[in-house]
Amino acid sequence: MQKEYKTITEISGPLVFAEVDEPVGYDEIVEIETADGETRNGQVLESTSDHVAIQVFEGTAGIDRESSVRFIGETMKMDLTEDLLGRVLSGSGEPIDGGPDIEPDEKRDIVGEAINPFSREYPEEFIQTGVSAIDGMNTLVRGQKLPIFSASGLPHNDLALQIARQATVPEEAKGEDGDDEGSEFAVIFGAMGITAEEANEFMDDFERTGALERSVVFMNLADDPAVERTITPRLALTTAEYLAFDKGYHVLVILTDMTNYCEALREIGAAREEVPGRRGYPGYMYTDLAQLYERAGRIEGREGSVTQIPILTMPGDDDTHPIPDLTGYITEGQIYIDRDLNSQGVKPPIYVLPSLSRLMDDGIGEGLTRADHADVSDQLYAAYAEGEDLRDLVNIVGREALSERDNKYLDFADRFEEEFVDQGFDTDRSIDETLDLGWELLSMFPKAELNRIDEDLIEEHYIDEETAEEVTAD
Amino acid sequence: MSQATESDVREDGVIESVSGPVVTAKDLDARMNDVVYVGNEGLMGEVIEIEGNITTIQVYEETSDVSPGEPVESTGAPLSVDLGPGMLDSIYDGVQRPLDVLEEKMNSAFLDRGVDAPGIDLEKTWEFTPTVEEGDEVEPGDVVGTVPETPSIDHKVMVPPDFEGGEVVAAESGDFDVETAVVELDNGEEITMHQEWPVREARPSLEKQTPTTPLVSGQRILDGLFPIAKGGTAAIPGPFGSGKTVTQHQLAKWADADIVVYVGCGERGNEMTEVIEDFPELEDPVTGNALMDRTCLIANTSNMPVAARESCVYTGITIAEYFRDMGYDVALMADSTSRWAEAMREISSRLEEMPGEEGYPAYLAARLSEFYERAGYFENINGTEGSVSVIGAVSPPGGDFSEPVTQNTLRIVKTFWALDADLAERRHFPAINWNESYSLYRDQLDPWFEDNVAADWPEQRQWAIDTLDEEAELQEIVQLVGKDALPEDQQLTLEVARYLREAWLQQNAFHDVDTFCEPEKTYRILGAIKTFNDEAFDALDAGVPVEELIEIEAVPRLNRIGVQEDYNEYVDELESDIESQLRELY
């Protein structure tokens, strides 16, 4: 069915309203042709027996009442094929790399169906990112959704690139049926409203490291239409699911910047005159974001996996803002990028205390990473938290007023940031190196202080001062 | 969900408009809350508003591609659940469709739409043993027989509450499917193992009683400081990542309920998968059987249709009430009630209702209290006693407890477990803030703890509370002047309080032993810390400097009691070591 109408009654922001005399399906794709022959794409947001509301992806500028409206009779689909790997597409899925047309093996609805919770497999294969603050303290596993909470002017992109470059699944962490030759990831990169400069940074890195060959890039830049941003991540995730669950790839999806995506949602909500929720964002933003973030995971009996690293910039560095807040409520943890650490030159400036990986507990330990991993990370957390607390106090009373014990914790907090967290964007540390470094720092304390660590593990790993000297003497 | 019985033929309607989960239909002959099938694919929905000729429907499935003009068919019956053997050890979506059956029927790991399935297997046979014989008089609610549903639970087959009852004329024992009459009454009523009940209506009971037995959770801070009663209500509010789900999972695993109904309402898929994978392997501390044998799961995750999220808590509580009627103690966890409230808000805003506070509908408070009112310790209509305890997680935006869902919940529930982002950040788990939390059941449960654990349970607890209070006050001073500026006795109090936090309040949910702590062990850990306290203050009085007191070899061992399986021996030795090491100092 391709019925054409010239019945536009109202144009408002990104929305167009038109009268119809035949029923149109909810969510269906619409083509609008302007008087000067340009075609815009849109989607049905509300359908009644005599009129429809249409959301136009490329903006409504240039549309008038004379424009014609065509209903395609189907919902939005993504063209899928393995040949997408290596390609660069626009935010609405059109090739922009000058390469050949996409010859799809299959077309699939971009509003993916929910994975049946009964069909999921719990993610527990450790991904080594080579970043100590992540691997040691907030371990990422295959099939997890772990966002980066950042803010404007911070190097979240460098961290995302470092992860994309270094992420591997070490031999021992693969499950029993863990087979697969390539422990490398296929990378899906979905850009929403980022600057051309940022985009170049990503593309250069992909090209320099040869990662582009195993990547699919979706680019919606800052000067591209805002409403298009609502479909870019859906195209990216539909591609990710296809590569993972049909073609057996382990897919890493990087979505940046989710804040721009949410702004686009707010714009559409405002145009529809909806009752706004917190700070003007739509009341359904939780559900909408969940429909993106939940498209990560593993499925029983399927090879591949979808791991998501969405990036968002917190307006006003405020993590109670609805965008980070709702994200945190949906994702399986979060990595905080911190402004203070960044100005101290810590690279990557990850603030581990509020960071969290909820799937860590099942992904680490004997046979996965190392038997001491959980205890070491617990103890590092506790010690760093105590050191951080004392920093406030020391500003008031001075170091001399503190006990010897307290001073140790202060020293520890400094060394933790300087040696453990600050490793540079080009250093790739194995999990053994990370944990050994943890022991080196923890051995600043007497054994009795290490109350989170099993006594046997302390005996095995604790570095006594004498032995420490031997090591350095070597 | 229940296959609505087509009681009377009703007029079909046609779709007038579609907007997300809300569809309106013209000329539909249906009553409020009736279940309807929408569109060519027959998507399940429920009537939520009738205005003149226009009926508004919330649809429990995705509505992409559905058009005006498609038909709508009414079933003439309200949204109901199927009740009968086979509910335990299963996992449902928000309208009680078994997710394992859906996977099979759809032949896909993704949830397709337009597929329905009954809540219990109508063909499977169960071994029925009557508990009545010919000539017995039975009334509504009476138990007429039993079925071994799982190794843990005998399912009681009851006269449905809406039957009249009468004299038994036939009672068969043997293997039957759930639709076959197993007991017949003289008035012609036939009792099968299957009944239906509308989810939005509480099942009848005789009377609500004051609960006096704790729902023992095996979590030290809960049993020790903020206990919930069997038949009680509790709320766990907290920002993201503070431990709501882990606490709910801990309760589902270790609480001494007969039956657990776990409702995953608008939360993560993987969290439900975790339960499905873990519970069959974990041992029920009471029966020794697999935990799954006492568990019914309802999973309507955040990405599943929002209307079915709205109904999932009702599906859950109706199933809970049904087991209560058998005389069981049921615990229901709802994670998270905020997502349920948001589903209400989303539907309400599509209906263009007048919004109340923060866009929530004006009836938010009423719905919340109706729901929690279905909890309680009951005398059932068949004379047995049973309970439904309800523990609801609340996810306040920005972690701010002043928002409407938290506030309206706190007005109803009697136990408040306040999660604290600060504690979670420093990995103090469970991150339940001991200064803010409360339990209004404490006094009425004390006799139970005195009789079953230790006669001085309330005194010991009071000592712990006082010490923690004092710590909170002292901490304010320490923030200004540092610890060393305090007098020695206060320094010692801080040290004792530290052990209360680290050895008693903290509990690692992921440690094989520490994850569950019986009340006796909770009591002994506290006792050991108290021993240190008393002995150390004696030593201090005798002139021993505080630094020496806190440095004795034995004290740090307090932190290791939690992980000891044979804790009695360990504590005995530790207490005597503390005693002797401290006494050596003077």
Ligand SMILES: Nc1ncnc2c1ncn2[C@@H]1O[C@H](COP(=O)(O)OP(=O)(O)OP(=O)(O)O)[C@@H](O)[C@H]1O
């Ligand atoms: N008792 C506990 N023992 C050990 N770790 C815990 C405990 N409680 C919480 N945690 C840690 O905190 C993390 C977050 O907990 P949880 O998933 O329960 O948070 P939540 O409050 O449900 O968050 P959300 O609202 O986002 O669902 C867990 O993954 C775990 O690492």
Ligand SMILES: [Mg+2]
């Ligand atoms: Mg949770």
